[in-house]
Amino acid sequence: MGEILVGTASWTDKTLLASGWYPPEARTAEDRLRFYASRFPLVEVDATYYAPPAERTALQWRDRTPERFTFNVKAFSLLTGHPTRVASLYSDLRGRVSARASVYAKDVADEVVEEVWERFLGALRPLYEAGKLGALLFQFPPWFTAGERSRAYVLRVKERCAPVRVCVEFRNETWLAPGEREATLEFLRRNDVAYVGVDMPQGHRSSVPPVLEATSDLAVVRFHGHSDKWDSNSVYDKFAYLYSEDELRSWAVRIRELAGRAKTTHVVFNNCCADHSQRNAERMARLLA
Numbered sequence: 001m002g003e004i005l006v007g008t009a010s011w012t013d014k015t016l017l018a019s020g021w022y023p024p025e026a027r028t029a030e031d032r033l034r035f036y037a038s039r040f041p042l043v044e045v046d047a048t049y050y051a052p053p054a055e056r057t058a059l060q061w062r063d064r065t066p067e068r069f070t071f072n073v074k075a076f077s078l079l080t081g082h083p084t085r086v087a088s089l090y091s092d093l094r095g096r097v098s099a100r101a102s103v104y105a106k107d108v109a110d111e112v113v114e115e116v117w118e119r120f121l122g123a124l125r126p127l128y129e130a131g132k133l134g135a136l137l138f139q140f141p142p143w144f145t146a147g148e149r150s151r152a153y154v155l156r157v158k159e160r161c162a163p164v165r166v167c168v169e170f171r172n173e174t175w176l177a178p179g180e181r182e183a184t185l186e187f188l189r190r191n192d193v194a195y196v197g198v199d200m201p202q203g204h205r206s207s208v209p210p211v212l213e214a215t216s217d218l219a220v221v222r223f224h225g226h227s228d229k230w231d232s233n234s235v236y237d238k239f240a241y242l243y244s245e246d247e248l249r250s251w252a253v254r255i256r257e258l259a260g261r262a263k264t265t266h267v268v269f270n271n272c273c274a275d276h277s278q279r280n281a282e283r284m285a286r287l288l289a
Contacts, residue, residue: 001256002217002263005070005134006285007042008277009222009270015236021275030064037065040281042072044137044222044268049074051088052116055123062130070134071127072167072220072266076120078105078113079157082141090119117160128164134266135194135218136161139169142206146174151187158193167220167266169196171206181211188215197258199251200224204231212254217263221255223280225271240273243280252287 010016011032026035036043045053045061053073061071078084083102086094093115097108105113127133138157144150158166168188170176175184188195197212197220212221225241232238243251259265267284269277 001259002265004255004259004265004267004288005042006267006281006288007040007044007070007269008272008281009044009046009268010272010277011036011043012047013272015274016272016278019275021278030060033061033064037069039278040285041068042070042134042266042268044072044074044270046074046270048120049077049080049082049139050085052076052090052120053123055126058124058126062126062132065132067131069132070266071132072134072137072268073124073127074137074139075157076116078103078108078116079120080138080140081105081144081153089116121161121164124164133164135165135167135220137167137169137196137220139196140171142171144170145172146170146177146180146184154188154193155191158191165194165216165218167194167196167218169198169220169222170208173208176208176211185213185215192216194218194220196220196222198222198224199226201226201228201230212258214258214262214265219258219262219265221251221258221265221267223251223267223269223271223277225276236273239271240276241271242276243269243271245283248280248284248287252284255284255288 022032022035026032083104085102086097093112096112097103124133154168174180185195194216195213197210198208199210200207225239227238227241229237255267269281271277271280
């Protein structure tokens with residue numbers, strides 16, 4: 001069985017800070033990251049989806065964590081096909097896009113998109129050079145359907161990010177429909193792209209089934225919970241779910257089986273409401289130990 005790293009998708013959420021999970025002496029951002037890294041070997045940075053990081057921030061992450069700590073970083077929304085707030089772009093690039101509140105990559109000049117790519121990847125170079133950048137997570141939107149055009153973009157993403165590894169999460173059921181599932185997994189396997197298996201509420205536009213598969217030497221599993229308010233505009237309603245002991249034990253069996261087919265498996269709890277993800281991740285780590 002390969003190595004299994006368990007962590008969460010946040011360490012700075014305001015409801016986590018209010019939950020009491022951090023000790024009273026962890027008052028600063030540095031204190032909190034150091035404490036988190038003493039409890040988990042892996043964290044997923046989701047803030048980079050909403051705004052690209054600065055290199056100085058990556059340097060701080062590097063310097064505040066142990067040598068073998070791993071960061072997975074969520075790709076900036078402009079690079080995944082999501083709408084992107086113009087205010088979140090680099091300040092010197094904002095004047096080169098339309099005056100709307102938000103834009104898609106197709107609305108932006110190619111040279112501006114390329115500049116975003118270069119700066120986004122460049123800012124993360126300190127983590128990569130320190131061996132702490134596990135993978136870039138590309139979570140594609142519900143309208144990113146299976147097809148040649150989408151597969152071509154996945155390959156462009158992989159090539160653009162190299163040598164940094166990427167992993168892909170789909171949010172459209174066409175990728176994993178009965179007649180398409182094996183073709184999707186074989187495409188990823190053939191091109192050495194890590195697939196992200198997810199546990200999430202079913203019956204929604206963005207729902208995909210909880211398929212686990214290793215299509216590279218890295219396998220990734222993300223837990224989003226099963227909130228009955230998945231369509232809520234509030235992220236705290238959307239992710240307000242605490243996995244039960246029975247659920248965690250059942251998933252632990254599946255994760256062990258998955259880890260037998262990969263060199264490394266990343267398990268990320270994204271049910272980020274209060275300390276739910278930390279509690280579930282700590283228990284899952286014990287079950288897998």
